[in-house]
Amino acid sequence: MLAQPAVRGSLPMVIGTLAIAAVAMAYILTRTPEMRTLFPGLAEADKAAVVEALQAAGITPGMDSMTGSVQVPASDYHKARMLLAGQGLPKAAAEGYALLDDMPLGTSRAIEQARLKQSQESELARSVAEIAAVESARIHLALPEQSVFVRDQAQPTASVFVKLAPGRALGEAQVRSIVNLVASSVPGLPADRVSVIDQMGTLLTPDAAGDEFGESRRRIAFQSKMESMYRERLLALLTPIIGTDNFTAEVHLDLDFTETQQTNEAWDKDNAVIRSEQGSSQSNGGESAPRGIPGALSNVAPPAATAATPEQAKAQTQAQNPADPNAAPAAPPSGPRSETYTRNYEIGKQVSVTKAPIGEVRRVSAAVVLRENGKAMTAAETKAIEKLVQSSIGFNAERGDLVAVTSRPFVDATAETQAWYQVDFQSNAWIGDILKILAALLIFVVVFFMVLRPFLKKALAAADAAPMPAGGVLGAPRPIVLDGGDLQTMEALKARLKPRGGLPPEVLTMANSYDDKVAVVRMFVAEDTARASNVVRQLIRSETAAQGNANE
Numbered sequence: 001m002l003a004q005p006a007v008r009g010s011l012p013m014v015i016g017t018l019a020i021a022a023v024a025m026a027y028i029l030t031r032t033p034e035m036r037t038l039f040p041g042l043a044e045a046d047k048a049a050v051v052e053a054l055q056a057a058g059i060t061p062g063m064d065s066m067t068g069s070v071q072v073p074a075s076d077y078h079k080a081r082m083l084l085a086g087q088g089l090p091k092a093a094a095e096g097y098a099l100l101d102d103m104p105l106g107t108s109r110a111i112e113q114a115r116l117k118q119s120q121e122s123e124l125a126r127s128v129a130e131i132a133a134v135e136s137a138r139i140h141l142a143l144p145e146q147s148v149f150v151r152d153q154a155q156p157t158a159s160v161f162v163k164l165a166p167g168r169a170l171g172e173a174q175v176r177s178i179v180n181l182v183a184s185s186v187p188g189l190p191a192d193r194v195s196v197i198d199q200m201g202t203l204l205t206p207d208a209a210g211d212e213f214g215e216s217r218r219r220i221a222f223q224s225k226m227e228s229m230y231r232e233r234l235l236a237l238l239t240p241i242i243g244t245d246n247f248t249a250e251v252h253l254d255l256d257f258t259e260t261q262q263t264n265e266a267w268d269k270d271n272a273v274i275r276s277e278q279g280s281s282q283s284n285g286g287e288s289a290p291r292g293i294p295g296a297l298s299n300v301a302p303p304a305a306t307a308a309t310p311e312q313a314k315a316q317t318q319a320q321n322p323a324d325p326n327a328a329p330a331a332p333p334s335g336p337r338s339e340t341y342t343r344n345y346e347i348g349k350q351v352s353v354t355k356a357p358i359g360e361v362r363r364v365s366a367a368v369v370l371r372e373n374g375k376a377m378t379a380a381e382t383k384a385i386e387k388l389v390q391s392s393i394g395f396n397a398e399r400g401d402l403v404a405v406t407s408r409p410f411v412d413a414t415a416e417t418q419a420w421y422q423v424d425f426q427s428n429a430w431i432g433d434i435l436k437i438l439a440a441l442l443i444f445v446v447v448f449f450m451v452l453r454p455f456l457k458k459a460l461a462a463a464d465a466a467p468m469p470a471g472g473v474l475g476a477p478r479p480i481v482l483d484g485g486d487l488q489t490m491e492a493l494k495a496r497l498k499p500r501g502g503l504p505p506e507v508l509t510m511a512n513s514y515d516d517k518v519a520v521v522r523m524f525v526a527e528d529t530a531r532a533s534n535v536v537r538q539l540i541r542s543e544t545a546a547q548g549n550a551n552e
Contacts, residue, residue, distance in 0.1 A: 015452050023444040034432065035062050035071040038080060039090060040136045042070060046090035057083050117141055124185055128160065128178055133168035137161065141186060156189045158182050160196045162204075170196075172221075175204045219257055222359055227251050233392045234368065238385070245410075246371040251393065254363035260356040268348035279341030363400050364393050370407040377407045 038050065050070050054061045059080055062071040072080045121139045128137040138161045144154035160178055164170065175196055183191040196204040206214040230251040238247055368389055370377060386405040395401045525532040
């Protein structure tokens, strides 16, 4: 059947049609819609109800082979959630503060506290899960019992477990935000007692006891931030003058991270002021008390004393001391005397605490390279730019700052291309569609070259090798019987007819057998290929038309 010209002519069309159908089928099979998870971590009790509700609504659900979560096409995601919310699904367990709604009357204090803690954990987990890089989160709170004794008070702690989305990571600022969120939501919970762990078991919060390089990392990050700030100053200063791609700048800072604290106390002794004074004085002066035997005589008052004049006192003294007539009169005898004083002084006191800032700049080094556009910059231009750079970074020669400005020709670097594994396929859905089309085309090429093409070549080769009547084989030189009974080969016939400049049509009528006619036709085809192809084309058309009329 394959030896017939009509079949051989239509065979490529049939194979092409089958190939196109195979490609279309492969494209349909590979064009699976993008699936999206409805409820991460859905309870097993609710999965059957959710799948049944989706199938009843005409939405084809799917299951994630890795997590077992229920998925729906991305185009039906919001419709499915509204449908399930209308039916009250999922309803395996309440979340958040809904746990407190169905609390029965007479609930014990322990159960009430447990539900309150569970509701807090659920609400905090939902808040943390709203972060873009977090797929799901769980929070465990350890709230100790309150004690009336101060020494028995224990601080609460919290542990945050986060499951990150594929290919995502939490930065230091995001981890700090999670810690502050949890610490601010629980009374009495300090931020340093909150731990954050991811699904790989990595501790994301700095551990003061186990992270020996945490302080070094923070210092390096601070230094990088400061250097970036200085670099941005240079970019903002030089870009309007030189251009965006006409210079490059780098800044290095030498920072002092030494922590120093000094406390001084001074007293002003010269300006002391009495704040309080308390004293007592006792004295017993004059003549001694009268002595003697009690009686009437002792009770009689002594005669009144008269004050002696100075002359009388001096005369009396001279009489008592004749050796020194100019001596002063003797003082009257005095009794015992005591004084007690307590004074409090206010002395001025001055206390000064000096704490050196951490990360003080000890030295700044800046380097700026300018692009040479055909000619080098003059020394004056370079000096002017150097002064601008010094003013921008706060140049101080006393602390050893260094600024270097030079000009060099730049090498044009090729733009970096993003690697295929860095492309976000979730946000760019069209990339997945293109990959599916390319996969379908690849399947078509493989099927065509590995299956259809060998089969076609084998079929055509079998048709060419089919035996002819009378046992002859096409392609071998055979004798041709011409008029006069002369037996000649094809080579002899070609040599004989070559001087004529072509084969006359009468040669075909002179051939007697089928093999001779085939040999002559071959000679006609070799002589005029274009004409022979037109004849074959007309024969195929006529035969096709005849078959069509017969079918009608």
